[in-house]
Amino acid sequence: MQKNVTVAVDAMGGDNAPAEIVKGAVEAINEHKDLKVILVGDESVINRELASYSYNKDQMEVIHASEVITNNEHPVAAVRSKKDSSIVVAQRLVREGKADGFVSAGSTGAVLVGGQFIVGRIKGVERAPLAPLIPTTKGFSLLIDCGANVDARASHLVQFAKMGSIYMENILGRKNPTVAIVNVGAEEEKGNQLVKETMPLLKACDDINFIGSIEAREIPNGGADVIVCEAFTGNVILKLYEGVAMALLKKVKQGLMSTFRSKIGALLAKSALKKTLKEFDISRYGGAPMLGLNGLVVKSHGSSDATAIKTSIAQCITFARQDIPGKIREHIKDPKADEVEGKAHKKES
């Protein structure tokens, strides 16, 4: 029999909390019999929501948290001062081993800060990246890092590449995923200081399928499965993806509505068009995992509905089943051990 998995869910975070969060949690336990969900937040509010559903009571627990961290608060200050907030209380459950994973549609900043300082990093992991899936014409790729680690160093990017590969292979089933680093050109000599430093380190990794540089133009074409970059670049990519798509769809709509003839055309094409474009919707791919922690932290989109929450919870189940933290530990060795090994290699060659 498979091991039971417990996921702590922030019932108070996101635009549609608590109704959609609670609904998503109920749907998750109804689908997965060996899952337990702990809903964290205002007990009376959560229980009121739960009252309208039927589900196995043994699979659901409610833990009270009296505070909520909002998007407008400074993340570090909020995590420090609001000890009884749903985010802090739920992440403490992961830290204490009472939950395998944590899902929140609330403040990204607070989730990231809590992930680093409450859940805590796996030994040897220098930085914990946020790694959302982005849509491509071939399906999707993992963009790592879009998190809080601006001004990352080369050694961080190497760890991102390894953790991203492990996630893509084990959670998303992409065999031997290709890994590329975001660069301003494909040529060897191109790049900023960070990319030039990182490139030989990535080439030297024999546990990833590194294919070299990727220009931003090739990302939407699915040019690589795992797209490695530091968080400033990652944030620009993620947000520009959304921005360009929204602006272009606005233009498509304008075009379709501009003449009588085109309006009739639009009426006929609408449902087919909607279906295809949904595949390219960045909010569709559930939550962004924060990797390298002692447990899985999933940041679900602020506008998450019940289905998105259910998907994020399912990610935690696979994560625990596949023992991703264990696999990361195997590949991310203690940096000092790496150094010693590096020297040994040099002597041999």
Add this chain to the structure above:
Amino acid sequence: MQKNVTVAVDAMGGDNAPAEIVKGAVEAINEHKDLKVILVGDESVINRELASYSYNKDQMEVIHASEVITNNEHPVAAVRSKKDSSIVVAQRLVREGKADGFVSAGSTGAVLVGGQFIVGRIKGVERAPLAPLIPTTKGFSLLIDCGANVDARASHLVQFAKMGSIYMENILGRKNPTVAIVNVGAEEEKGNQLVKETMPLLKACDDINFIGSIEAREIPNGGADVIVCEAFTGNVILKLYEGVAMALLKKVKQGLMSTFRSKIGALLAKSALKKTLKEFDISRYGGAPMLGLNGLVVKSHGSSDATAIKTSIAQCITFARQDIPGKIREHIKDPKADEVEGKAHKKES
């Protein structure tokens, strides 16, 4: 009477050279009576192309250059070794004051390198940025820098902001253009080291309309007229713009072609849709100017047709007429003078 303007044009650069380049040059002189074009490249080839047009011979000169720099060559090495290439010969004309501007659809790298080392920077300008126009839902914005200056410093970004403002106001007629710096969030404390260092310097500039940070999501919405960033980020923005747009349009096409009903709809909507989407085509906005040089260097898109070349030449005319180098000189003071002034300010406060 207005001063005559002379523009040197690389007849050998780009996918459609020399036919479309020569055609664009002829169209430009037929439209502008006080313009002279110097076509640089293989004399016999150029003259063969010119033979099929009628134009005022006094406005056209051909200068022979026996070599061509291709996109596959290393820019620095190519500019150094190919002294008789069309790019090097034409840029020397600008340096020697025989031309006011230079237009090329050839190797971006060689154009940038030649701009810095042959045409040369205005005294006080630390780096010469490449500043293409990008389409937005409101029209277009200037993205500065997308050039070769990766790992720029804060003082460079401040100069980019000033030069971008001058260009946007004087060449493109955007009065008191808004200036923003690309950042990972709108909050004061957000940003990497470079953005944090640059922010107070931009705030202190009283000759630009600085409005603070811009998130990448807001760029396609026309969130600012002048978008300031270092070249690595700028390159990612420019290329992702193109990539996402292409991928999404592929999806739109797929959607429209997916059912019988939608195919009929597509037929009816096609022409209206094409017209609107053309407004969002990144290659439509002529050439990208390289600013801060002793003359205007315009890098036209590799796939430029005659119209694109004509537009790029027209940019050079306005640039010379408006005396942009003079205006840049006024706003970009000698760095040493700035330092002295900075100290004086500190003493006062």
